[in-house]
Amino acid sequence: MGVAVSGWRLAREVAQAGHLGVVSGTAMDAxxxxxxxxGDPGGHYRRALEHFPSPEIAQRVLDKYFIDGGRVPGTPYKPIPKLTLATARAGQELAVAANFAEVWLAKEGLTGLGTGAVGINCLEKVQMATPTALLGAMLADVDYVLMGAGIPREIPALLRDLAAGGIGRISADVLGGKLRRHVEVDPVDLLAEDLPPLRRPDFLAIVSVDQLATYLHRDPDIRPDGFVVERPPAGGHSAPPRGKMQLDEQGQPIYGDRDEANLAKIAALGLPFWLAGAFSTPEKVAEALAAGAVGVQVGTLFALSHDSGLADGERGQLLDKLRTGELAVRNDPRASPTGFPFKVATLEGSASQVEVYEARPRLCDLSYLRQPYEREDGEIGYRCASEPVHMYLKKGGVVEDTVGRKCLCNGLMANIGLGQERKDGYVEDTLVTLGQDLSGATALIGRHPEGWTAVQALGYLLEQVPAVRSLAAAG
Known part of the structure; x- marks a missing residue:
């Protein structure tokens, strides 16, 4: 769903109803x-930080960023430390505290028989953020970790190490790198005597084909606890088609039979799995269960719900287009600087429009998707295909990689009402991602013309599921 669209409010509603509510772990420091x-309206994040194991870290975060009553309109947000292979301590503290707070709020008040669980979803592509994000989530006793957009083979070991109180470390993909590099977090160094015992959450690997699931399953050291099998229509980033990239008449990647997982082979692995990507109707949920899945992962229905983190204006535009049948989602092969196709909802005034995209000054200041590379002198540099072209070329990039690249980081922050306001008056435009399957959303807008809640979406999805059957829906 993007940054904080699947936020703590949505995840808590889903979990309270007895299912698996998932928060986004991307850019939580920002x-x-x-x-x-x-000004922290409602005081929710401050309430969560009161429970952070290290009062000193929590206070440093508040001293640095909290503004009583909020910043003056038009004032730019303060910058935060950028991710590197060795992120500054202040950046690590902010990231750990932020992910803790999001999970803590999602789990707040979840008690009693019938309540579900809370998970966190991170992107394998954003490796420099992973160790601190997962440490923060584990400090809040997160139940599940979900990760895709790559091959998350090192996450099981990371979770085991963190649960044992040791250094959590994963390899870093460094372009042109001759030496193996790592990203790590040291819980003892960060929290010292404030470090509590940690519980290892279950890990669900997000895969698109059975071959990847088989690879991850074969070795106990990298084996997940289950899978989310994500089909091409799912929102956000998706795996490129296997083989040579071919585009249709709308310039979208063409997927074929090779891009569909063999569910019988996945079921034979013996681990629980969920299906995602065009499973947004009661009929598709029943079909998933019949195929052996324990449930489905659904994004679009919940992203459009009143409980998601989308700003009201953006949600209103999307629902208006849904009512008239004009809502369209394009799988853009160029939008993301990662090189992965990215689903973009077509909205007036957003970066989905060519003229809006071209009017934006190119800059990369949040930098979550920038790629480490090894310079000729052996030092590490960082570049992003969405940064100013001359800077990208100076860092060894090629101009072809910059064409059509959008700034996902700033666009996704704008979607939730936290877009940057520049000193020159420029305000960041939105860039909304949804799944391409709108059948469930179309049915719900017919029933609920003014929009729906997460609980109403769950009720709709469960209409063909026997009452005694448990379904986990990742909100």
């Missing part, structure tokens, strides 16, 4: 810092 600068 989210927390900006909400605090906006």
């Amino acid at each position: 989210v927390l810092s900006r909400v605090l600068q906006d």
